[in-house]
Amino acid sequence: MSQVLSVKNLSISFGGLRAVDDLSFSIDRHEIYGLIGPNGAGKTTVFNCITQFYKPDTGEIRFTDQKGREHLLNGMPPHKIIGLGLVRTFQNTEIIRELPIIDNVLLGAHTEFKAGVLANMFAMPWARKQERELRKKAMEALKYCGLDQIANEYAGAQPYGVLKLIELARTLMCEPSLIILDEPAGGLNDAETERLTELIRGIARDHHCAILLVEHDMKLVMGLCHRICAISFGKKLAEGTAAEIQENALVQDAYLGKEDEA
Template sequence: MAKTQTVLQTDSMTMRFGGVTAVFQLNLDIREHQIVALIGPNGAGKTTAFNMITGVYTPTEGDVIYTAPGKESVKITGKLPSDIAKMGIARTFQNIRLFKDLSVYENVMIAKHLHLKSNFLSAALHLPWYNKEQRAMAADVEKLLRSVDLWELRDEKASSLPYGKQRRLEIVRALATNPKILLLDEPAAGMNPKETEELTEFIRQIRDEYKLTIFMIEHHMDLVMEISDWIYVLDFGMLIAEGTPAEIQNNSRVIEAYLGVDEDAEG
């Protein structure tokens, strides 16, 4: 794997719930502009790891360290999710969390407001700088929706979209916050093979077009193996392997723990 700048690190990140250790001393090194996957059986601690990185949980022990391009590394351990999002780390969820009664356009515009500089009074009085900022945001939303082939659906209710389009909209809404790192929690969940294939190309497209680093949890192994630059494997909250897709596919411990395949089986 090419040595590029580290943008996200976890240092012995641990999460305990009472007497249960969900994640134990997890060390990750996510590098700029790469697509990195976190895989493992159900209950392995993958979403817990995402929740610690994005501020939903505060780690019991250890730290999360973020290095925005061109800036010094900072510990973001225990910061509020909204503050972490403003710093440039966005995420989606396993269960789609769109505003289902709002339009495609409105869902994305709401996300743009994360970086709104005007205050409530400016908005209420429609002061010039607020109007200018609104026009700029509207232009950004249009450009974003056009770039991902959702502009023609801008007035449709989010709930009326086909499942694959809803997934795409949720990712686009995260993109609207101008992230440097995008965390995707099982983006292919519930998708048919054609939708999964389209999603694979879409993830590549947004990584390249928006110069993103993408970190994803995914059970769909075809997608993971095709698209990932680097893969981490969790089992019972512990990191059991990391490497390229080829290395992970041939790792006997991963085969035993995650794929549930006899090590002597063919393939």
């Protein structure tokens, strides 16, 4: 099976703190891969390193796009990442509150737009046409996430659960091969989480993409992920299926504390 992402010997320090320490893992095509760990284990930092928001100290991050070309992500500017088909969400949601929901989703197609400043200023017909086409596509993405009814409402007025879904819909605009989700179920109630689980599974299936997610909701992680990697203090503890992870003594220690300490 071919890989979509491979992370080798990734390390990054902030001051004296080793946030990620020699971490390696890889994700296969169409796989749903979970990254778990106690608070402060370095999960979001791993995401930020992959998407080049942080520049890792050591390690190689390689991404294979839809056409099978391999890209070394290290050193790429963050805005170039999405063009490869690698897109992310944020732990605390990064939504453009001043824009309607549909425009937030359209932002996900930013790299698709051909029109430059002048073409947009003079509203060239071909630029308007592309805008209309992508708007239609954004509407479909919203429909997929069940938000099409409120597409034209302002994002700033929406509850947290909806913001999470807007971010998810936004990732669908770039023909992704890998979607990185940072705590997609954070702040959601049980019913919402259950719907989200189905949605994520559906996205992986319908968009033929892999998903890498960080999540604290163990029910979601265990039910959804094909493979799980558990980390603590930036180090890999274990990797395997849900059952293997649950059985693993190191993981149990990290989450519940060692028996002799208790």
